[in-house]
Amino acid sequence: MTSRHLPLHDGWTLGADGPVPVGLPAGGVPAAVPGCVHTDLLAAGLIDDPYLDDNENRLGWIGRTDWTYRTTFDWSDDGHAFTDLCFDGLDTVATVLLNGTEVGSTANQHRSYRFPVRPLLREGPNTLVVRFTAPYTYAEALRDKLGDRPGAYTEPYAFIRKMACNFGWDWGPTLVTSGIWRPVALESWTGPRLAGVKVVGDLDGDGVPRLTVTLDVDRAGSAALSGSVEVVGACAVFVADENENENEDRDAHRVTVTLSVPQAATWWPHSHGEQPLYDVTVRLGEEVAWIGRTGFRGVTLQREAFRISVNDEPVFVRGVNWIPDDCFPARITRQRISDRLDQALAAGVNLVRVWGGGLYESDDFYELCDEKGLLVWQDFPFACAAYPEEQPLYDEVAAEVRENLVRLAPHPSLVLWCGNNENLEGHADWGWQEKLEGRTWGHGYYHELLPALCAETDPSRPYWPGSPYSGSPELPPQDPSRGTVHLWDVWNRVDYRHYADTAHRFVAEFGFQGPPAYATLRRAVSGPLAPDSPLLAHHQKAEDGDAKLLRGLGDHLPRPDGSSFDDWHWLTQLNQARAVAFGIRHFRSHSPYCTGSIVWQLNDCWPVVSWAAVDGDGRRKPLWYALRQVYADRLMAVRDGALHLVNDSARLWEGALRLTRRSLDGTVLAEETVAVGTAARGVTRVPLPPSVAEPDDSTREVLVAELGEQRVVEFYEEDTRVALPPARYRATVTQGDESGIGYRVTVTALTLLRDLALFPDRLDPAAEVDDMLVTLLPGESAVLHVTGAVLEEPEALLSRPVLRCVNDTVED
Template sequence: MLQATPLTEGWILRTSDGMADALPASVPGCVHTDLLAAGVIPDPFLGRNETDVAWVGRRDWTYETDLRTGSDHERTDLVFEGLDTVAEVLLDGRVLGRTRNMHRSYRFDVTGRSGRLSVRFLSAYAEAEAVRGALGERPAAYDEPFQYVRKMACSFGWDWGPTLVTAGMWRPVRLEQWSTARIARVRPLVTVEQGVGVVELAVDVERTRVAEPLTVEATVAGERVRAAVDGTRGVVRLEVAAPRLWWPRGYGEQPLYDVELTLLHGDSALDVWRRRVGFRSVELDRSADEHGTGFTFAVNGERLFARGVNWIPDDVFPSRITRERYRERLTQAADAGVDLVRVWGGGIYESADFYDVCDELGLLVWQDFPFACAAYPEEQPLRGEVEAEARENVVRLMPHPSLVLWNGNNENLWGFRDWGWEERLAGASWGEGYYLGVLPRVVAELDPTRPYTAGSPWSGSWDHHPNDPAHGTHHSWEVWNREDYAAYRREVPRFMAEFGWQAPPALATLRRALPGEELAADSPGMLHHQKADDGNGKLRRGLERHFGYPDGDFDRWHYLTQVNQARAVATGIEHWRANWPVCAGTVLWQLNDCWPVTSWAAIDGDGREKPLYHELRRLYADRLLTVQGRVLAVVNQGAEAWAGVARLRRMTVAGAVLGEAEVEFAAGARAVARVDVPEALLPAGPAEFLVADADGVRASHFPAPDREIPYPRPEFDVTVAPDGSVTVAARGLVRDLLLQADRLHPDARADRGLVTLLPGEQVTIGVSGWKTPDTDAARAALYCMEPSR
């Protein structure tokens, strides 16, 4: 049987210029984390240390250890699951091989050889600049040369991320020792055919002895099948009668089946491959209709409105992301009502742990190939690397039922058409051949069970503008960059794949990241941890459209920017969900952050939930009420019909009820009902608003910007229970009440975000991690809308 031995011990790190003695190294890991552990560099996440460690990405680095390969097996392989990125692998000074792709694994024959193992990493900058010099300049959204090397693009910085260009063995390293033959690759096709679950395993075998007869035996759900290996290939087909179907969360359960395939020589097991699979079908309806060209997911024949989030690498140093951290972050997504996670193209193909958790939680995965916001050369050495990485990762990720879409790139087709690239390229290659040629061919050959789309945004062909909202996927960034978020209501895209609004992270996150700094919107550390072009200017203009700008009051600025983020996203999602099935999904930019930063994320770089996160729980719930102009939209994504009576009240901010009515509604399963609001209940001015309630679901509609609303001074009573829960009882209107739990203790978390209370109402906010409950502290941590200053 194949024997695998992890190589995690005894590694040291050296720099090429003799800067320091050898340092102990962790594998998996990277240069930055090793230097940080040794105290050579400061934490780049704190203050402005990022700029002080920029030199690390410009150096060459070498990892070394002693390798002992003695074994009774016929063959010994040295296996690297991931090398970041440009490396030369040597054993006792003799070159085993060279690499230039972070997204691939590598295997070297070291049979009978022992000695000093060295892995020398060339600066990714040096490689990228050399390729750029050979192939010519290509345009990109950022000045860094990320498109010239097959590496996580956002390690070169992004409009939410630091520039920390890593190197190292970022995924596990091991020795594999084996005899006769081993399993080189298993390509699982999992389908449902007329109610029967089918698992077809195409097996590639590597041999040391060509003539030996081999067989493969596979099992799933009690079924067992054997097949002969013809040379180096074999195929096993198993059928499972009436399998339990895997469903997205909210639509059913997520049963997973263990599949095991064993390579046999006679009755002796040589190698084994194990995975979990789920039986389900997935289709992407892109048919034309009277509204344009659709983009609707259907799982097991059930059409769904995708409640999505965009996912970036959860740490700029991906080797630090553990299975537990994936589970925590993805569970946060599921708890917010999310059912689709898009793995964005400026990052990585995530580890198996990520997809395993998505399988278990019922989170659909949209997987970008790693191309983003740039023109990518199609010549060698990049072209061969692109196809090799695509082939490896398509097969690696195929077992996961959560994976429902392969996407060719992020914004590159749009960039070619709208960002001046076409003129600057003057006929040079830019990636179209990847997105419309190489990648769809690879997916069609290896994974025909899943749909492929050339990019996001993409209208389906060059017959339409790539970002035409009426065709395919759409990205909405004009709103954040130049307009008020009310502009989201102008369009009904077929699928909103990116949109969002910025806000700073939690106060405790800022205090940890900016130690000793007197916080202000434009303090040095705050500006350094704001990577978006004119990000603070856009935050300011966004506030000025709705509130009086709180000059000199950081706490108020912090609260209002977080309120504005939640309201902006709510404006979009409510509108688009109300227009299902024309619009078939929203994918918020973004769920998470890779470091502490002001960004579009719902969960900040320290894992703390912003108010937006809690707002998502309302926006992505199965049942949603929203007032759209003169209409109450009753959105029902549940499996059962929702019928009842909605209570509508026209009120003044002083608390008077000017009129009320009860209106009947009936929304079918996975459907939207629209009910006219009686004319007499429509607010007549900035001092009035409309409230709709049905079955514990509420919609509040304030027709005027806050700066025009004559809010009374908020009056409420606060009590704190021994368990730390905080109850707020309103004596008048209290709009957008927020308990910032991290002001009570850095470890404290609240179980809800913004809440609006009418006179006489109360809310109890659960608080965990608060060690010394105190009423005065709770009151000081509460914020809400106040009269304009």
Template sequence: MITRTSLSTGWTLRIASDAVASGVPEHVLAALPVPATVPGTVHTDLLAAGLVPDPYVDRNEITLDWIGRTDWCYERSIDLSAAPEEELVIAFDGLDTVATVTVDGEVIARSENMHRRVEVSVPVGLRREDAVLAVRFDSAWRFGEAERDRVGALPNAYPAPFNYLRKAASNFGWDWGPTLVTAGIWRDARLVRGTAPAIRRVSPTVLVEGPVGIASLAVELDRPAPVPLRLRAELAGTHVAVDLEPGARTATVRLEVQDPELWWPHGLGAQRLYDVVVRLDESGHDGGPDGGTPVDEWTGRVGFRSLRLDTTPDADGTPFVVVVNGATVPIRGANWIPDDCFLPRVTEERLRVRIGQAVDANTNLLRVWGGGVYESEAFYRVCDELGVLVWQDFLFACAAYPEDERLAAEIEAEARDNVERLMPHPSLVLWNGNNENIWGWFDWHWQEALDGREWGLGYYLKLLPEVVADVDPSRPYWAGSPYSGSMELHPNDDDHGLTHVWDVWNQVDYTVYAHHRPRFVSEFGWQAPPAWSTITRSVRDAPLTPTSPGMLHHQKAEDGNGKLERGLVPHFAVPESMTDWHFAMQLNQARAIAFGIEHFRSLRPRNFGTIVWQLNDCWPVTSWAAIDGDGRKKPLWYALRSSQATRLLTIQPTDGPGGAAAAGTDGPRGLALVGVNDGGEAWREYVTVRRLRFDGTVLAELTTRIVTDRFGSARVELPDALARPDEPGAELLVAETSTGVRTERFFREDRDLAYSPARFTTTVERVSDDTVLVTVTATTLLRDLVLLPDRLSPSAEVDDALVTLLPGQAHTFTVRGLPPGQDSDLVERPVLRTANDLVVPSRDR
């Protein structure tokens, strides 16, 4: 029988004895070795030992650069005694990154790839009871720089050498992340022993053909069968056995299930998962289903669903449409980066919270971005269970990559390993070749710098698609994001494939989203600072300002604050106080992304997908995220929930690009009410559209009907009585159905609106130890009413935000996590805010 013993305990960490310890503080040298955690990282081990400060606080990141430039060694004792006929294998699911594995000083394995599993047989001569297992990690900085010298410098969006080795690129710093170059045994490790072969992997290809679900299980053993063996597989009450002759190492087991329950993305059906068991038996030639001696067992889960990517050319160009179980699925997605710089801290519990937040924001796809990692089994397991589609990038981002033989072999092995590993998960629906590298070749002056040298295109157009086709032909592959389907087309062509829209954040106002008409937009974003309590935990500047040292250190984007302020000016004056600046930037981020999503969705059927940059953060930082580095929801999260609703109403211009989107102009302003239906059933509902003064007086009204099939849209042209205001600065449109689907549209930007100071009445009621109800009744128009309860207690959270009320209307907010004694503060500034506050001064209510 095969046994697997965890190697998670008993480790210590020290500096490698022959390493150059330049820059290592004396107190650290004196304290080493220290206990080490597996899975873990050097940074977190030193942090746990109290030897270094929190790298997420203030500017500590800078003072800890020496960690990534030092060589480290993990050690533990291990019992490797074994009978002569026993096989001993040490298996590491992840070594970060330049690793040498030794037993009693003898090298048994080397690895230069964070993203591959390492399995090594222990030689007979090293099998003893009191052996010492060690893993040395050489500095990834030094390795990458040496490789750059060896192959020659290649274009890179950042100065670090991440494109010369197989390590998470974002470890070297990004425009939202710190430079914290990690090392360590970052995924599980174990000792595998037995006298018979072990099941090394099971890779299921799962298909649906008519009423039949087919699971074809490719099984690989860790070594050839020494004697006849039998594989037995069980799925949904179906049992199949396959005999292996001596010398065989692989086999395929095919199981068929009649009328299986299908796995669906959330919102379109259930997420039915089936347990799969594969057993390996010795002998078993008795023909019975239970004969033979058990040797090893693999268990997993699969889901039956059909999948294809529709890129069939049409009259407008090349669509990009995900089709699941025959249904065209409109994508409402978010880009996913590593949820922590120190990946072992991302537990399954944490993933359930974060991915649950995505689901609650009506997100149905997460794109695992190519500068991070191939995500964990726990990540995919949670996505399987919650019905979240996953698009997994291969790990290439924002740089030219060498195509020399050494790196190419490493990349092929990495790709095969991860495609095999992730095959069981029905949530995985796309493999993507790279992030922005094809765009870089076209537009970032790479061609002059490369002067004809290879830069990675061979990976994206040949190696990677061949691996996917060979290992997992059931899943589609796309060469890059952005990419138009051919090197003959510009990768950011709105008419073809995938588009990234970054001119808006970098150069112009967010209303310019309306000038873009992409078939599928896989990146677009707008920045804002994190929650107030996240800032005050991680930045201790006194005074705290947008440009104080700690705040600027936690703003990694080039001219980030400048872009924030230039992006605010068309809508609001830039506030002088930190409190108002913080709220204004968060509000503007929410408005910008909601504007973009609503516009892109209104293009249906031309557009079938948006993937906002980004869902999450890896540390406390001013960034494009909807959920900050401490896991708190920014106002953007609430805007995502509204703009990604399954049934969306939006009012859009009809007089060409920009049109009425360019609020404040006085030209022709055709407007249309657009209903977008991402649900699996038709939408038939009456809608009332009113033009109102800010005091609530109705100036014009229309009742019409939204009629759209599933996954469709409907457009109703609005008459001039609604579309043309008498006083653009004092009127708005409100459209609402009887079931509460609602949208508003103003005719001017906030700075040009005749807001009254926010006036309202409130009631506050604590209904349990953990829950407070806050009801706000408007006396004047209140636009984008927000409660920020984390300013009172870091654990407090509100259920709703960005609520617009007309005079006489009321809304009840539910606040959870606020300790008793602060309830009345919930209805005072700076906790209760409205857009009005940023235009006209508040006065007593």
């Protein structure tokens, strides 16, 4: 095969098909491809940044407007027999015209499209037009035709195959996009063309790496087809003629090649081993037709326990949920994804769940997860609504699923396909059945279509119908003894101590809100920052969210003065970190009965008060530092009168466990030493001796447990009842060293300091600190390293509200 690839990303303009409330020039504005209407209007200065203040409120008209993209490109006959116009992604309802002739239409953001156009091309200038119907127009018309369906939100996202959270969520703005959101090109070729490649690297029954490659070839004639597949020095040659064709199309052919690759090493999640990846080369004839990468690993799911095993080794999931990292995905670069996944990795995360209200992510996302050893749980794009199964939606779903099963098959990081997010629970428990009156709601997708397509196209990975789900449609979706649960009573209704009420098998969603970093809010909100600021309230999308933030403080932390933004910001961020950490310690202490937890959520798509550990500007919140502590390989957790030693490493954890009960001034009141040993991937329960388990004065004492380099300081009472002394410490700041650290802040405690934290972004938005939430006993020191900052007055790092601890709240 010979071929030519001509990108068509230049010279585009954007125009509206009808009146709009901005001064759009008659000839339109320059348009970026890939891109979308919002970013083009923003670049043209016609709209204000939708992420700032309440600008979002004035942009709803964009999703209700029809738009046209137009470009002209030069073409000359390249001598090839065939030419296709290829769109990697159109968002969403579009009609494509080449030189005035309609070549196709689309209605699915989750698919790519290929249109044969050779007869329509002209020597010299050619005009390409893409007309987008407003998403609301299409979705609301289909809703009227098929009948409304219940959901968590009143927006019509269930009636269009498009990123659902475009229509707003309890952490996201309503910014309903249109645009050419992925690359577009002309592809010309002569001879057989490789139309599809499915690559699966797994292990055979003896644990030997095995490569299975399925090729779909456009033959363009009846000549014999030959080629080869090569990986790690192993090579398989295939030859086929027209009589072996199994497809209805006589010019198409499917070939499957299987190779044993004993010389390849197995791929592991980073918490269990290395991540070797190997190039796969496919040739048609003597020409290279495709090169990609894969890894070799086996994955199984023990359904009742929801235990994921890789290469027959169970993996305790330390997970985070992932949402689209920007409302406008074309802005997300490979480097940005890498940075965000590195933040997950550094926090001890070993699995990322791609949530069903978003997208099948970019190739960059899955390639980076392969490289970094992060497991991927992939939801199919259905979330929080009853989804109709009638046409044209049913065929669109089938087409997108087939395409993405093949596209993502090479990635060893992908270990689970999940049918939906919370739709099974919605049908069972949210009053949907009465509202549906017998109409379809998605059962046929989750229990019939999706499992059938997975079994046919990607049987190497387990499929799970939805989350939460208990393994059978006959069982309540939220059964804690089997399958997955989502825990949202905490945050919505009850105190976070209720995480400890039950031992769950697998917690796929749970979380607690906190505001983003100060610098992120300062950029996003103009005017004074105050807890009751209307502009700040616009960046809180959860129902009753601000009240829940304060109610959630409970008896854990003091309620901030209503006029003090700094205390509100500090205490609600800290409470978020503590709530999630409490849950994870409980879940991990129940391993192996509990098989994993997935925090809601890692990231944000814009600057917002939310459940994220990393805010919309990419800054780490206190929750991120807490995750790094409780998702570490080794963890000490106090529960039910015992210390649980959780060892999720590959080595025995043993030594002399020192337990001391101390007064707040550091005086040792009781001491016990216990020889302990916890096996690799194991948990040991160590009963607390009465001398340290039972304080004389619970408000003035702490329990300290030390094993090797690990230490935990456990308070007997909540902070509101502890007699914390006003904070006294010596603090110094020194500047620079050879390692590139900007500033070194040293704090020596003169009193016990509870959850010491440093917020250098208050002084320089680019600044970061390497650690926080450190509790110091009197006489102990902590060194905090600040990078990214250039400060005129470094001593400001030592002042409030930059340097904080819980003791601040008891000072006059």
